[in-house]
Every structure is written in structure tokens, then in C-alpha cells.
Amino acid sequence: xxxxxxxxxxxxxxxxxxxxxxxxxxxxxxxxxxxxxxxxxxxxxxxxxxxxxxxxxxxxxxxxxxxxxxxxxxxxxxxxxxxxxxxxxxxxxxxxxxxxxxxxxxxxxxxxxxxxxxxxxxxxxxxxxxxxxxxxxxxxxxxxxxxxxxxxxxxxxxxxxxxxxxxxxxxxxxxxxxxxxxxxxxxxxxxxxxxxxxxxxxxxxxxxxxxxxxxxxxxxxxxxxxxxxxxxxxxxxxxxxxxxxxxxxxxxxxxxxxxxxxxxxxxxxxxxxxxxxxxxxxxxxxxxxxxxxxxxxxxxxxxxxxxxxxxxxxxxxxxxxxxxxxxxxxxxxxxxxxxxxxxxxxxxxxxxxxxxxxxxxxxxxxxxxx
Amino acid sequence: xxxxxxxxxxxxxxxxxxxxxxxxxxxxxxxxxxxxxxxxxxxxxxxxxxxxxxxxxxxxxxxxxxxxxxxxxxxxxxxxxxxxxxxxxxxxxxxxxxxxxxxxxxxxxxxxxxxxxxxxxxxxxxxxxxxxxxxxxxxxxxxxxxxxxxxxxxxxxxxxxxxxxxxxxxxxxxxxxxxxxxxxxxxxxxxxxxxxxxxxxxxxxxxxxxxxxxxxxxxxxxxxxxxxxxxxxxxxxxxxxxxxxxxxxxxxxxxxxxxxxxxxxxxxxxxxxxxxxxxxxxxxxxxxxxxxxxxxxxxxxxxxxxxxxxxxxxxxxxxxxxxxxxxxxxxxxxxxxxxxxxxxxxxxxxxxxxxxxxxxxxxxxxxxxxxxxxxxxxxxxxxxxxxxxxxxxxxxxxxxxxxxxxxxxxxxxxxxxxxxxxxxxxxxxxxxxxxxxxxxxxxxxxxxxxxxxxxxxxxxxxxxxxxxxxxxxxxxxxxxxxx
Numbered sequence: 001x002x003x004x005x006x007x008x009x010x011x012x013x014x015x016x017x018x019x020x021x022x023x024x025x026x027x028x029x030x031x032x033x034x035x036x037x038x039x040x041x042x043x044x045x046x047x048x049x050x051x052x053x054x055x056x057x058x059x060x061x062x063x064x065x066x067x068x069x070x071x072x073x074x075x076x077x078x079x080x081x082x083x084x085x086x087x088x089x090x091x092x093x094x095x096x097x098x099x100x101x102x103x104x105x106x107x108x109x110x111x112x113x114x115x116x117x118x119x120x121x122x123x124x125x126x127x128x129x130x131x132x133x134x135x136x137x138x139x140x141x142x143x144x145x146x147x148x149x150x151x152x153x154x155x156x157x158x159x160x161x162x163x164x165x166x167x168x169x170x171x172x173x174x175x176x177x178x179x180x181x182x183x184x185x186x187x188x189x190x191x192x193x194x195x196x197x198x199x200x201x202x203x204x205x206x207x208x209x210x211x212x213x214x215x216x217x218x219x220x221x222x223x224x225x226x227x228x229x230x231x232x233x234x235x236x237x238x239x240x241x242x243x244x245x246x247x248x249x250x251x252x253x254x255x256x257x258x259x260x261x262x263x264x265x266x267x268x269x270x271x272x273x274x275x276x277x278x279x280x281x282x283x284x285x286x287x288x289x290x291x292x293x294x295x296x297x298x299x300x301x302x303x304x305x306x307x308x309x310x311x312x313x314x315x316x317x318x319x320x321x322x323x324x325x326x327x328x329x330x331x332x333x334x335x336x337x338x339x340x341x342x343x344x345x346x347x348x349x350x351x352x353x354x355x356x357x358x359x360x361x362x363x364x365x366x367x368x369x370x
Numbered sequence: 371x372x373x374x375x376x377x378x379x380x381x382x383x384x385x386x387x388x389x390x391x392x393x394x395x396x397x398x399x400x401x402x403x404x405x406x407x408x409x410x411x412x413x414x415x416x417x418x419x420x421x422x423x424x425x426x427x428x429x430x431x432x433x434x435x436x437x438x439x440x441x442x443x444x445x446x447x448x449x450x451x452x453x454x455x456x457x458x459x460x461x462x463x464x465x466x467x468x469x470x471x472x473x474x475x476x477x478x479x480x481x482x483x484x485x486x487x488x489x490x491x492x493x494x495x496x497x498x499x500x501x502x503x504x505x506x507x508x509x510x511x512x513x514x515x516x517x518x519x520x521x522x523x524x525x526x527x528x529x530x531x532x533x534x535x536x537x538x539x540x541x542x543x544x545x546x547x548x549x550x551x552x553x554x555x556x557x558x559x560x561x562x563x564x565x566x567x568x569x570x571x572x573x574x575x576x577x578x579x580x581x582x583x584x585x586x587x588x589x590x591x592x593x594x595x596x597x598x599x600x601x602x603x604x605x606x607x608x609x610x611x612x613x614x615x616x617x618x619x620x621x622x623x624x625x626x627x628x629x630x631x632x633x634x635x636x637x638x639x640x641x642x643x644x645x646x647x648x649x650x651x652x653x654x655x656x657x658x659x660x661x662x663x664x665x666x667x668x669x670x671x672x673x674x675x676x677x678x679x680x681x682x683x684x685x686x687x688x689x690x691x692x693x694x695x696x697x698x699x700x701x702x703x704x705x706x707x708x709x710x711x712x713x714x715x716x717x718x719x720x721x722x723x724x725x726x727x728x729x730x731x732x733x734x735x736x737x738x739x740x741x742x743x744x745x746x747x748x749x750x751x752x753x754x755x756x757x758x759x760x761x762x763x764x765x766x767x768x769x770x771x772x773x774x775x776x777x778x779x780x781x782x783x784x785x786x787x788x789x790x791x792x793x794x795x796x797x798x799x800x801x802x803x804x805x806x807x808x809x810x811x812x813x814x815x816x817x818x819x820x821x822x823x824x825x826x827x828x829x830x831x832x833x834x835x836x837x838x839x840x841x842x843x844x845x846x847x848x849x850x851x852x853x
Contacts, residue, residue: 013717014712014713015712016415017408017415017717017718019463019464019527019528020527020528020707020710021527022462022504022527022528023506023527023528031394032395032436032482032483033402033405033434033480034402034405034406034463034480035401035402039405040401040405043404043405043408044405046419047404047421050419050422051418051421051422052421052423053421056400058400058401058402059400059401059404061399062401079708081708081711081712082712082713084712296510296514333514
């Protein structure tokens with residue numbers, strides 16, 4: 001059994017008997033169970049790391065039911081309290097569970113697929129958007145991430161239209177590999193680092209100076225995990241929304257005004273982990289101006305779209321609509337006509353629950369492009 | 371009824387419960403049983419904290435059921451009666467008295483799926499909700515419309531509305547807006563034997579006893595409240611605070627009593643004893659002063675608030691308070707919940723308890739002194755602090771606490787010390803005119819003292835329990851009822 005870091009120990013002690021952030025936790029309100037709330041997870045992990053118990057299968061399930069969205073940490077920080085870091089504690093526990101060979105079957109299958117196929121769902125690489133692209137050297141590299149690459153190629157197509165319209169010379173990675181982020185979140189750090197090294201090598205080979213990323217998980221990996229693991233990237237890493245804002249500010253990208261009421265679904269991994277809140281808003285405002293409206297929950301108090309909601313109760317998580325509906329409901333409440341999203345997961349989970357237009361920031365910009 | 375988890379009878383009962391609520395809404399998982407064995411009661415936490423290397427166990431439920439509505443609750447209770455299985459209702463699990471702990475096993479009835487907002491009536495100024503809703507969630511929705519229940523406890527973030535009803539909860543604005551029992555218009559209740567009843571449409575009638583008041587504060591021993599209509603208010607145009615330091619607690623109490631009796635209608639009065647001012651106010655608000663810290667607040671129309679603030683200040687000035695100003699008053703409001711969150715809240719390995727009680731203005735200072743005296747005299751290892759949070763036309767509530775930095779390591783000895791302090795402090799309070807509790811409830815923690823508090827009147831409560839819950843399945847071991 002692994003030894004807790006001081007940071008994890010502090011979290012364990014503070015959170016095990018404190019239920020004060022529970023209303024923020026999206027997983028608790030999927031199951032309504034106390035074991036799916038931050039306090040419940042801390043109680044269970046206290047029993048393991050301080051109480052001398054072994055991981056049993058239901059505790060393992062509870063640890064994998066966390067969406068790692070960071071809502072609990074945000075709420076704790078927002079109250080000017082400790083900002084105790086449950087997601088870090090959960091990631092630590094998952095690595096420990098993996099090292100003890102106790103990961104649920106669904107998690108193992110996902111890991112095997114990521115290692116073999118560079119995606120979580122055993123999809124044939126030939127079915128990906130990047131299977132047919134030609135890779136070459138370029139100053140700008142566009143990374144799609146699994147969601148865009150396999151299920152939402154329209155997001156990539158929209159962004160590429162913008163790049164070409166702005167006469168940006170770019171490249172993509174043929175058969176784009178995984179960044180390793182999903183592997184790390186599932187508890188497989190060594191495998192994640194191997195994938196990260198491989199990805200870094202592929203990026204280096206393009207000679208790019210700017211790396212533009214659609215997927216918040218990939219962005220988070222490149223920005224935070226890679227440096228922590230000693231993997232350096234020479235290029236500047238930007239999310240698509242940050243890159244679009246640069247294009248808008250430089251005058252290369254001009255957007256038509258819209259009179260539609262537009263709102264934004266913030267991203268948990270872009271926002272809470274990287275503080276990216278304003279760039280997508282500025283891009284939207286460049287077109288929608290005063291027609292941009294905030295939903296009730298925004299910035300660090302965003303509602304999770306389930307960007308890292310991989311499994312629940314030992315099986316693949318298939319209840320993203322329940323998370324999406326909470327967001328679309330709030331958009332409908334303010335009379336929004338368009339919901340702009342920042343990940344393929346968010347787009348899919350939200351669009352399945354509403355008649356409103358739901359589109360990625362790249363699609364929004366492409367539609368409004370002059 | 372006793373059964374083992376590996377028996378087919380266990381599976382037969384499990385099947386019945388799954389048939390009622392749906393398979394995914396009934397859990398027998400070890401992880402769930404573990405988490406539902408701990409609420410905010412110090413002993414349940416301590417027992418969990420000290421488990422390493424010890425042969426101690428926590429009482430755990432056999433089944434955790436998440437019903438969707440009163441009909442499902444009714445069916446669950448009928449099954450429980452058929453097999454004489456204990457049923458313990460669980461809301462947010464944030465109660466400090468052990469009221470939600472399944473001490474005799476059986477069924478945990480988690481109400482949080484009953485979380486719908488059915489109707490916001492801005493004409494009658496009421497809201498109808500399922501009692502499983504987390505109170506903060508309700509407040510956020512009301513806030514969108516410029517409304518609030520004005521029930522504002524620290525536990526708002528984690529407690530259910532049903533939990534407040536179960537133990538007669540209160541909030542920081544209670545001095546103006548009342549406790550939860552003052553906010554209830556009507557309720558839907560599932561009786562222990564499964565009948566679903568509704569109390570009268572409005573509470574202020576001359577149609578006999580108020581049934582609401584039988585179930586409010588009954589802590590899940592007389593039934594399960596599944597739906598409630600609460601009063602709501604418009605958010606105030608203005609809310610202002612002012613803080614003072616008074617030379618001693620007696621002066622602070624006199625100021626509080628005058629703010630009430632001179633009809634200024636404050637929404638908040640909070641008075642801290644000299645030692646709590648020194649310890650807690652310093653830690654949370656950074657104010658280092660000698661004396662008793664008092665903050666008051668008013669809300670409503672701007673001009674009325676200004677006038678109320680003016681008259682209140684005149685009283686404080688007459689009593690020679692050191693004026694800390696409105697900014698330090700507002701600072702208290704901003705930080706009002708911090709006291710109850712880590713790292714500010716007391717925590718293990720400390721042993722601590724909130725000895726809250728209430729008494730008339732004539733008695734309340736004597737109650738404070740009696741409790742302080744017995745704790746400090748008999749338990750020199752304990753600190754005693756207190757503040758006065760909730761004020762009524764006739765008296766005030768004392769939120770007293772004891773804290774022991776290093777209680778015995780042995781959990782049995784720690785429990786004995788903890789309970790001894792509670793017994794001595796509360797017996798001293800009752801002797802001086804106080805009661806066992808004001809807004810946290812009785813639960814398991816104070817169950818043994820409840821018949822003592824009621825005296826001969828306890829027979830009536832016992833008869834009521836026997837009539838409504840003939841098989842004694844509802845939350846056994848709590849509120850003085852035993853099993």
C-alpha cells in the first residue's frame with residue numbers, strides 16, 4: 001500500500017467528517033448515495049490508509065465513481081477555506097488500486113484500449129478523423145483529442161476552416177495518439193508517462209512552435225502533467241479558444257455579429273485546472289456582444305459536463321445526459337438560444353438534452369467567420 | 371427480526387425493497403454501510419477515527435434504500451413492519467446528535483431522491499418541496515427569483531429540509547424569521563405503519579391540535595415527512611450589521627435583551643462570551659479584544675434598517691460598548707459559516723460538544739454560569755466557551771461548547787468522559803431552568819436524558835409513540851424511546 005503525501009493526508013483529515021461541499025458534487029446526485037460524495041470517499045479512504053482496512057470492491061467502485069471535476073475543491077476554496085484537494089486524493093488512491101491489481105474490469109479494458117489503440121473504447125484507429133490526414137512539419141500543430149478525433153470530427157473541420165481562412169499553415173498528427181491523460185486519471189501513471197513521451201516525440205517531429213488543442217484533457221496533460229513528469233515541449237500550448245482570441249485580436253479572424261442569445265458551458269479541466277474562463281467569453285463577445293449571457297453556474301462554480309466521467313459502479317458511465325440536462329436547463333432558464341461548449345463530451349452530453357443549438361467554440365467561430 | 375446477510379431470507383427482503391424503489395436504489399454495499407455509519411456525532415467520528423488495530427465495530431445498516439416519493443416510503447415502512455425491521459431516516463447526515471445512525475441495523479431510508487421543488491407561490495409566499503432537497507439547492511433556486519426561506523444555518527450546504535424539520539433546526543436569522551417550525555405551512559407525512567397523511571392546509575386554525583407540531587422534531591421516530599410547504603420572503607433591500615465589544619457577558623446579555631424588548635426586530639444578535647471572543651473571534655475574524663463581542667443586524671427597507679440601526683446603536687452606546695463599526699459587523703456576516711468548516715471547526719483528536727440550550731432572560735445567565743462551573747470544576751482538562759445565537763421575546767439560546775485537546779486514546783474511556791460531561795452540564799442546565807437542547811435535537815446523544823427532562827409528561831410522549839409506531843421500528847434508540 002502506498003504512503004499518503006502530506007497534502008493527501010490533510011485532505012483526508014479535513015474532508016472525512018465534513019459534508020459541507022456535498023451540494024456541488026455531480027456524482028452524488030447521480031446515485032444519491034453518501035459514498036459518492038466527497039465526504040464518503042474520504043471516510044472510505046481513511047479506513048484504508050489510517051484504519052488498516054484493505055480496499056474492497058465497493059470501495060474501489062466508489063473511488064472510480066468520482067468524476068474528478070474538482071467542484072468540491074472549488075467550493076472549498078470559494079469559501080476561503082482550505083481548498084482541500086479531493087481529486088488529487090482520488091488520483092492517488094486509483095494509482096494505489098491499480099498497483100494492487102484491484103482496478104475494476106471496465107477500467108482495465110479502457111487501459112488496454114488506450115495502450116493498444118490510443119482511445120478508450122477499442123475503436124479502430126482507421127475510423128478516426130486523423131487516420132486520413134497527411135502529417136508534415138509546420139509552425140502550428142492542431143491536436144484534436146479523442147472525442148473530436150473519433151466522435152465529433154465536425155469540431156475539427158470547423159477549426160480547420162478557420163485556420164485555412166486565416167491562411168495559417170498547420171499540421172495534424174496522423175493517427176493522433178493519446179496524450180496519456182486518460183491513463184493517468186484511471187491510475188496508470190507509468191503507462192501514461194510512456195504515452196506522454198511518445199506524444200512529445202511526435203510533437204517535436206513537426207517542428208511546431210504553437211500547439212493548439214481542442215480537448216481540455218489533452219490541454220491539461222500538456223500544460224500540467226508533462227512538465228511535472230519532466231517532459232518538455234518547445235511549442236506554446238494554447239486551447240482553441242485562446243488561439244481564436246489571438247486571431248480575433250490580431251484582426252486575422254473577423255466575426256459577424258449575431259443577435260442570438262449565446263451562453264457558455266465552462267470546462268472543468270480548462271477552468272478549474274488552468275483558469276481558462278475569459279478567452280472563450282471574449283471570442284463569443286466578439287460576435288454576440290451584449291447578447292452573451294451567463295448561466296447561473298459559471299466560472300469556478302461551473303456545472304460538470306463529465307469530461308473525466310469514465311466509469312460508474314464498475315461499468316462504463318453512460319449517464320452523461322443527466323449531467324448535460326442540468327446545464328441545458330440553466331441555459332433555457334436564461335432564454336439562451338446557443339450554448340457554446342469547450343469539449344466534445346460537453347457538446348454531446350448537453351445537446352442530447354435540449355432543443356437549443358449546442359456547438360463547440362470552434363464551430364461557433366467558424367459559423368460567424370466573415 | 372434478525373437475519374444474516376448470506377441467508378435467503380435476507381435476499382427475499384432485499385428483493386421486496388428493490389421491487390419498491392428499483393434495484394439501483396437499494397444498496398447493501400460495504401462502502402455504503404460504512405459511510406452511513408458516521409454522521410456529525412462526535413462518537414461516531416471518534417469510533418471511525420480510532421479503528422486501527424482495535425476490535426471495535428460501528429453499527430451498520432443492512433439495507434440502504436433511496437425512495438422517490440411518499441408512496442415508496444409507505445411501501446418500505448409496510449415491509450419493515452411485516453418483518454419488524456428498524457428504519458432510520460437519513461437526510462444529509464450532518465446531524466450532530468447521532469439521530470441518523472442505524473444503531474440497531476435494519477433499513478436506512480435516505481430521503482435525498484425526494485428533492486423536487488413542486489411549486490413556488492409568489493402570491494402566498496410559499497414553496498412546496500420534497501424534504502430530501504439539500505437546503506442550499508432550494509435557496510439557489512429561490513434566489514434566482516429574489517426570494518429566500520430566510521432559514522440560514524451553516525449546515526444549509528449539506529443538510530436536507532427534512533433534516534431541519536426532524537430536529538427543529540434554526541438559522542442565523544432566526545431572531546426575526548423564526549426556527550424551521552415557524553416556517554411550516556403544511557406537510558405530507560408517512561406514518562410508521564405506512565399511511566400517508568397531510569396536515570391541514572394552513573397552520574393557524576382553530577380546528578384542534580396542530581398535527582404539524584407532533585411530527586416536527588420527532589427525529590424520524592413518529593413517521594417520515596416527505597413533502598413540506600414553507601414560507602418564503604423577498605430578499606431584503608438592505609442588510610446591515612454593527613459589532614461591539616462589551617466589558618463582560620452580563621452587559622452583552624442586557625444589550626441583547628433590550629434589543630428584543632424594545633421591539634427593534636433585529637434579524638441577528640450574536641453575543642460571544644469573553645473566552646469565546648478571545649479564542650474563536652480572534653481565530654476566525656482576527657479581532658483581538660478583551661470582553662464580549664456582540665454583533666447585531668437588521669434587514670428590510672433601507673430607511674427602516676437605518677432607523678433600526680440608529681436605535682440599536684443608542685442602546686449599545688448607553689451600555690458603554692466599544693463600537694467596532696459596521697465593517698467589522700459585516701465581516702462577521704461574511705464569515706458566519708467559517709466557524710463550522712475545516713480548518714476552523716474543532717476536530718479530532720479533540721473531544722468537543724455543543725451543549726446548546728435555551729432559557730428565559732431571567733434564567734439564561736444562570737444556566738450559562740451553572741454549566742460553565744460544572745464543566746470547569748469537574749473537568750479541568752476541558753475548556754468551556756459559549757455564545758448566544760438565537761433570541762426570542764422571552765429568552766435566548768446558549769450555544770455552549772466544551773473542548774478537550776487530548777482526550778483518552780482508548781475509545782471506551784473517551785466515550786465515558788464525553789458522556790459524563792454531557793450529563794453533568796445538561797443536568798446543571800436543567801436545574802437552572804434550561805433544557806436539553808435548542809436546535810440540534812436529541813438523537814442518540816441525549817436520548818438517555820430525555821425522560822428526565824420531561825418528568826411525568828414523558829408518559830404522554832411514550833403513549834403517542836406507542837400509538838403511532840406499534841412495532842417500534844422507527845429510529846429505535848433515539849429521542850428517549852429505546853427499542
